[in-house]
Amino acid sequence: MNWNCTNTVERLSDYLDGALGSAEALAFPEHAAGCANCTQLVAQVSGLVARMHQIPPVQEPAGLVETIIAATLGPRKRQSASAGSLGWLSTIWQPRFAMGVVTVAASFVIIFQAVAGISGKVELNPANLFHVANRQVHLTYARSTKFVNDLRVVYEIQSRLTSPPESMSEPSPAPSSEPQPKDPPPSSDPREKSQATPHRDHHESCAAANVELAFLLTDSAAAPENLSDFALRRLP
Amino acid sequence: MEQDAQLVQLCVRGDGASWEELVRRHARRVHNLCYRFTGNSTAAEDLSQEVFLRVFRTLPSYQPAQGAFPTWLTSVTRNLLVDHYRRTRRDRLTDSIDDEATAPQIKDKRSTARTPDKLAEDSELSAQLQDGLAKLSPDLREAVILRDLQGLDYGAIRTVLQVPEGTVKSRINRGRIELARILNEMGVRPA
Structure with missing residues (x-):
């Protein structure tokens, strides 16, 4: 060749x-x-x-693979790999999760203590829980009703003892400096007349207040019909 | 090869661990190709990330019948390298004047730093080779890199470069001869 x-x-x-x-x-x-x-x-x-x-291949920069993985799959991949078996702890340490756990635990403690305090032992039967809760609601309502009634009595006594006689005799809530007319305007309704009549006499008014106090300090159910009407009318 | 095909299938189904394994297997090869072609570590790192981002997006379009996964991955890398070369052409023209002033100093520094250590010798040869590759035309450079540094066969290179096999052979041959001449002029003795 x-x-x-x-x-x-x-x-x-x-x-x-x-x-x-x-x-x-x-x-x-x-x-x-x-x-x-x-x-x-x-x-x-x-x-x-x-x-x-x-020639051996050039060593790639440290972290190149991790950067690519993070850019494609997201950073969560590396976190789960580095956290290992204790990775779930980070979830628990979140403030929102911890607050929720504490709230739920506190709710259970309150419920158990309330149930145990009333029935003497913890009953987790739903029917028992309902009865206990129903009874608690009614007891609370009754107590608050009695408290409001007692307050009304106390305020009534307080206002009678501290107010001047003029304001006591005035039925209207707003005090007026104008002199009362000597004669009330003529009225055809006998009820209006009967309401206006006791206010004109101071002594009569004081006597009625005493009766009313006696009534309020006793059981309202035993009060006579006319005194009950009178007391209701005078109360604010 | 079979492992690559399995990993690719799992990746397409959304398996993150398989994708991570695929990246770990091929990151060095991609980075080497980018570094040898650009001669710039920072650019090579950025381009490597860009390559895998594109692969991640286009992986479902990969058909194993068209070729092995490494060949397809090399094609993606090569296309991005061509884009990068065109983008940075203007920068290279302005930098070439500075290179002429600094190149002899670098050469002298390397020649005085010769040590008998094998690693240092490889590193020095690697750096000299990089300087020589930078002086080759892009067509010859990529052909030599794919054949002698990446170890691809002629068929795979033909697929990557999308040119006839005769052209591949011609470019590899001319590239080797030209690179040997350049290194000889640089004072690098053949083994």
């Missing part, structure tokens, strides 16, 4: 990669051995290729 320097240059990589045919594979080294330029070229290129195959 007629081999020249151009052939060597063109087929150099085929020779190095072992891709030459059998006749070419014989002619290539034969020519190169007798040609100084080709010998140098083959030595340089084969040396370069051999060294390139030996």
